[in-house]
Amino acid sequence: MRLFERVALSRFTTIGTGGPALRLGRPRSLDELEELLRWSAAEGIDVEVVGLGSNLLVHDGGVDALVLRLEGELAGAHVEGAELVAGGGATNAVCLHRARGADLGGLEFASAIPGTVGGGVRMNAGAYGVEFRDVLVEALVVDASGRRTLGTDALGLSYRHSALEAGQVVASARLRLEPRPAAEVKQRVAELLGARKATQPTTKRTFGSVFKNPPGDRGAGRLIEECGLKGHRIGGAIVSPRHANFIENAGGATSADALELMAEARRRVHEQFGIDLEHEVRFLGPLELPPL
Numbered sequence: 001m002r003l004f005e006r007v008a009l010s011r012f013t014t015i016g017t018g019g020p021a022l023r024l025g026r027p028r029s030l031d032e033l034e035e036l037l038r039w040s041a042a043e044g045i046d047v048e049v050v051g052l053g054s055n056l057l058v059h060d061g062g063v064d065a066l067v068l069r070l071e072g073e074l075a076g077a078h079v080e081g082a083e084l085v086a087g088g089g090a091t092n093a094v095c096l097h098r099a100r101g102a103d104l105g106g107l108e109f110a111s112a113i114p115g116t117v118g119g120g121v122r123m124n125a126g127a128y129g130v131e132f133r134d135v136l137v138e139a140l141v142v143d144a145s146g147r148r149t150l151g152t153d154a155l156g157l158s159y160r161h162s163a164l165e166a167g168q169v170v171a172s173a174r175l176r177l178e179p180r181p182a183a184e185v186k187q188r189v190a191e192l193l194g195a196r197k198a199t200q201p202t203t204k205r206t207f208g209s210v211f212k213n214p215p216g217d218r219g220a221g222r223l224i225e226e227c228g229l230k231g232h233r234i235g236g237a238i239v240s241p242r243h244a245n246f247i248e249n250a251g252g253a254t255s256a257d258a259l260e261l262m263a264e265a266r267r268r269v270h271e272q273f274g275i276d277l278e279h280e281v282r283f284l285g286p287l288e289l290p291p292l
């Protein structure tokens with residue numbers, strides 16, 4: 001069993017904060033994944049999954065659970081006809097590369113989302129009007145009780161949400177593609193990445209969008225900006241001067257700094273606009289925002 005002790009999770013989060021996982025499992029096959037899940041159930045240990053940690057805030061004191069990171073064949077991807085079959089740990093970049101190599105498009109939206117397929121399904125990640133649920137055919141979900149193949153309805157995918165619970169692991173997914181010349185895919189990706197660079201802090205350490213956009217015409221970033229919080233700093237964490245719905249690690253930030261900054265932004269937006277912002281970033285370990 002590929003099980004490691006006290007591994008720093010800051011290595012596995014894009015913002016670069018967070019304490020250790022008391023146990024880190026790195027399964028390389030479906031059998032290894034199932035073995036780890038059965039073991040944790042027998043031991044009464046909770047299970048959490050990390051992908052590329054690009055939408056994660058991990059408690060500074062660490063995580064008392066079995067944290068899983070999918071590797072080996074659980075991180076591979078290949079084309080079958082007009083579909084891509086990807087492990088839950090496959091990065092969006094690898095998936096896009098495989099699809100483009102076969103003159104297939106449809107995943108261009110994911111080029112600016114620095115995560116894995118498992119994280120994309122769990123979050124129903126999306127950009128530029130396309131989300132994972134638009135391209136997902138089905139996902140193989142594994143937990144301590146076994147494997148199930150689920151479609152988009154059973155997964156309950158909606159805006160940055162799925163019905164998946166802790167302990168349910170997306171082991172693989174089948175994504176629908178469409179014929180498109182590689183040169184066209186490449187050009188579209190370049191356009192999308194260019195648009196990203198112009199508006200978001202793409203060269204800084206962040207965990208992507210902090211809050212979901214509330215209903216209405218003003219996004220979370222605009223609301224936080226209108227509270228005058230761009231550039232606001234707590235410890236090593238700052239509200240991005242480029243886009244206020246991002247928190248940057250400006251050097252030496254802790255998860256506690258980021259959490260405090262989130263609480264402040266949420267409190268100010270509530271005070272000024274009466275809107276309750278819901279966090280998009282997922283918490284690992286005992287992290288919680290104070291009530292409004």
Ligand SMILES: Cc1cc2nc3c(=O)[nH]c(=O)nc-3n(C[C@H](O)[C@H](O)[C@H](O)COP(=O)(O)OP(=O)(O)OC[C@H]3O[C@@H](n4cnc5c(N)ncnc54)[C@H](O)[C@@H]3O)c2cc1C
Nearest residue numbers: 051052053054055088115116118119120122125126170208
């Ligand atoms: C610069 C930047 C830009 C971003 N832009 C976007 C964007 O445009 N649109 C968008 O939607 N998001 C965006 N994000 C956020 C993030 O990239 C997405 O949410 C991504 O899908 C998360 O994938 P991940 O593998 O990194 O998951 P993680 O951050 O590691 O985990 C996120 C959640 O998914 C769960 N999870 C991960 N893998 C699995 C699995 N195999 N099975 C079950 N659960 C799993 C975790 O437990 C956690 O709850 C951005 C982030 C950054 C840093």
